[in-house]
Amino acid sequence: MAILVDEQTRVLVQGITGYQGEFHTRQMLAFGTKVVAGTSPGKGGSTVHGVPVFDTVEEAVKETGATASCIFVPARGAKDAALEAIASGLDPVVIITEHIPVHDAIEIVAYARQKGVHVVGPNGPGLASAGRCKIGIMPNHLFQQGKVGVVSRSGTLTYEIVAALTRAGLGETTAVGLGGDPVVGMTFVEVLELFESDPETQAVVLIGEIGGSAEEEAAEYIARRFTKPVVAYIAGRTAPPGKRMGHAGAVISGTEGTAQSKIEALRAAGVAVADLPSDVPGLLQEILGSSGNS
Amino acid sequence: MKVHEFQAKELLQAHGVPVPRGRVARSPEEAEVIARELGVPVAVKAQIHAGGRGKAGGIRLAASPDEAQEAAAQILGRVLVTHQTGPEGRLVRSVLVEEALRPTRELYLAVVIENALGMPVLMASDAGGVDIEEVARATPEKIVKAPVDPYLGFQPFQARALGRRLGLTGRTLTEFAGIAYSLYRLLREEDAELAEINPLALTNGRLVAIDAKLILDDNAAYRHPDRPADQEMTELERMAKEHDLSYVELDGDIAIIGNGAGLVMSTLDMVAHFGGRPANFLDVGGGASTEAMKQALAIATRKPGVRALFVNIFGGITRCDDIARGIVENRPSVPMVVRLTGTNEEEGRAILEAQGIRAFTDPVEAAREAVQLCAGRVQEVRHGHPR
Numbered sequence: 001m002a003i004l005v006d007e008q009t010r011v012l013v014q015g016i017t018g019y020q021g022e023f024h025t026r027q028m029l030a031f032g033t034k035v036v037a038g039t040s041p042g043k044g045g046s047t048v049h050g051v052p053v054f055d056t057v058e059e060a061v062k063e064t065g066a067t068a069s070c071i072f073v074p075a076r077g078a079k080d081a082a083l084e085a086i087a088s089g090l091d092p093v094v095i096i097t098e099h100i101p102v103h104d105a106i107e108i109v110a111y112a113r114q115k116g117v118h119v120v121g122p123n124g125p126g127l128a129s130a131g132r133c134k135i136g137i138m139p140n141h142l143f144q145q146g147k148v149g150v151v152s153r154s155g156t157l158t159y160e161i162v163a164a165l166t167r168a169g170l171g172e173t174t175a176v177g178l179g180g181d182p183v184v185g186m187t188f189v190e191v192l193e194l195f196e197s198d199p200e201t202q203a204v205v206l207i208g209e210i211g212g213s214a215e216e217e218a219a220e221y222i223a224r225r226f227t228k229p230v231v232a233y234i235a236g237r238t239a240p241p242g243k244r245m246g247h248a249g250a251v252i253s254g255t256e257g258t259a260q261s262k263i264e265a266l267r268a269a270g271v272a273v274a275d276l277p278s279d280v281p282g283l284l285q286e287i288l289g290s291s292g293n294s
Numbered sequence: 295m296k297v298h299e300f301q302a303k304e305l306l307q308a309h310g311v312p313v314p315r316g317r318v319a320r321s322p323e324e325a326e327v328i329a330r331e332l333g334v335p336v337a338v339k340a341q342i343h344a345g346g347r348g349k350a351g352g353i354r355l356a357a358s359p360d361e362a363q364e365a366a367a368q369i370l371g372r373v374l375v376t377h378q379t380g381p382e383g384r385l386v387r388s389v390l391v392e393e394a395l396r397p398t399r400e401l402y403l404a405v406v407i408e409n410a411l412g413m414p415v416l417m418a419s420d421a422g423g424v425d426i427e428e429v430a431r432a433t434p435e436k437i438v439k440a441p442v443d444p445y446l447g448f449q450p451f452q453a454r455a456l457g458r459r460l461g462l463t464g465r466t467l468t469e470f471a472g473i474a475y476s477l478y479r480l481l482r483e484e485d486a487e488l489a490e491i492n493p494l495a496l497t498n499g500r501l502v503a504i505d506a507k508l509i510l511d512d513n514a515a516y517r518h519p520d521r522p523a524d525q526e527m528t529e530l531e532r533m534a535k536e537h538d539l540s541y542v543e544l545d546g547d548i549a550i551i552g553n554g555a556g557l558v559m560s561t562l563d564m565v566a567h568f569g570g571r572p573a574n575f576l577d578v579g580g581g582a583s584t585e586a587m588k589q590a591l592a593i594a595t596r597k598p599g600v601r602a603l604f605v606n607i608f609g610g611i612t613r614c615d616d617i618a619r620g621i622v623e624n625r626p627s628v629p630m631v632v633r634l635t636g637t638n639e640e641e642g643r644a645i646l647e648a649q650g651i652r653a654f655t656d657p658v659e660a661a662r663e664a665v666q667l668c669a670g671r672v673q674e675v676r677h678g679h680p681r
Contacts, residue, residue, distance in 0.1 A: 020581075020611075023611075075513065076516065098580075099513045100513060101485055101511050101513045101514035101517070102407060102485075102487055102511050102513065102514075103482060103485055103511070103514070105412075106407070106412055106413055106414070106444050107444055109412040110412065110413065110443070110444040110445055111445075113412075114445070125610070137580075137610060137611055138610065139609070139610045139636060139637060152556070153556065154554060154555065154556020154557065154559075155554045155555075155556065155557075155580070155610070156552075156553055156554030156556060156557035156608045157554060157556035157557045157559075157560055158556075159608050159610055159636065160557060160560075160608055160657070163608075163635075180555055180556070182407065182409045182487070183407065183409055183412045184412075187410075207556070209555075209556050210559070212409045212410070213409075213410060214409070214410065217410060233560075235556045235557075235559035235560040236559040236560075236562075237563045237566070238562050238566040238572065239559060239562070239575075240380060240544065241378075241380075243542045243575075245542060245555055245558070245559050245575050275567065276563075276564060276567065276658060277560055277657070278656070278657065278658050
């Protein structure tokens, strides 16, 4: 098992004929992902790396039985693409596109909620179940099937920590990048709920950053419901208030959203918080070792 | 992007929200003329992107046009330090001169995007005119809220209900509801992340927006070609924006370049962890080209007082060889530490090594080295042997 995506997942790539769509379709195929279709309005009938291209999601689903979507469509067309995927019942819908206006993201997330569809992103690296299926842009070679679930608001920092887990021999079940925008689809809590009921996942790494209150909400959920060990890392301890650190979501306003508040909330919930990303595997090994590796 | 108070008020007025009569002035003489036109008394208000101006001396009342000129002379060209500016403060380039009103009651009204809900929320309080974050901390029960379902849209009953919870009655209640509707429309139509009126003041029986704050969504700029430019970016921040790099100036002496916002933030934290002081945040973004990397190097090392540079790259879409080419084609004059791993790592290393640059694999070792290198430079300078 793993969460959200596995060997059964049949992926549709929206924006498959673009530079990123084409490149990452090849990468996903190399990972072992079943990429069964692509869309690109006006280019139906062609193929990309042997994958048939359709004009609409409706046709692609009907012809290929696609179950999930990966969106590379540029920001101006991304809302339309996401709503089209949700309307066709694809699940999960993974949005890689960055710079989507926040009011567009609000509409996407509201529609997904109404239809009961999991949206991952926007502005994230996607997700990958090690050895089974990758949807998105995480580098293929980092992954090793194992026992740790990863959930993160960052892209490259996720790669850093996944690589460290692999090096330490712990390996991963599924790694999910939630996206760096203020309004995104899935939250830490929703992903943690899935990890809780996944028998293969023995522990979870939570990678947060300054801004918003998603980490505090995760801490509250962990204290109340989550039974597996969690190790966290929070980026942005030294960020000044009021400045946006790259991600639109990463801005400290007033006293809300500081790394300190997140670290305290997580520690109070029994989470081990690493000072450096490279400390994460060691902390996990300590915890898993002491709990008899169960 | 934040806009100035006078720009926020122009947009409020365009959406039907009453604001005090006033105009922006860039010289004391201009302020005098405006005060004469408006009639006194007037308020002369520093236009900077930060709250807390009143306490810092950035807002003055003037009882005559001469006094308005004098007040403007004192505020213009000054660096204003408030609790929101940081110690470096903000240079005042313009003042808003507007009629001074005497409110009998001050409310707070805002539409904000609540990230956790993923929808806009209408927020109001009868504790207006003070820092709302302080109200939220000390007396959260004084803030009333109503989320707006993105599919249903804003409904007038929601604003009336909020108004009643603040104890509003009669014409004030219906005016309040109308203003709340206008503010929500402004948020949607102007693609704003925040639209705030504080205080929304009751003056001579009418509600007027005495101060306002707007944050516009940069990602939606393409839908609003008439938007004003951000006037408070530093020159380096502007250069970075032109090249789609994400740059924030900080006050240390180790320049930082990395790919991905989270990785760069964590790089700053690592440098601080080992006792160093980052000079900036610079994210070259996903899939950065050789050209983008060359620009990033130019921007990061241009800030005065930079003693060392730390480049931390984890290649994914970004290719290590592209980054390495950028480094050798625009090799910085300050001592440099490079950490390079991920996609095309071998090719990248070979390019650097041909130029005698050794790249680290481990980010912690590299961060420690960068801090030591910078400390060494400080020593050298102290002993009179720069470089």
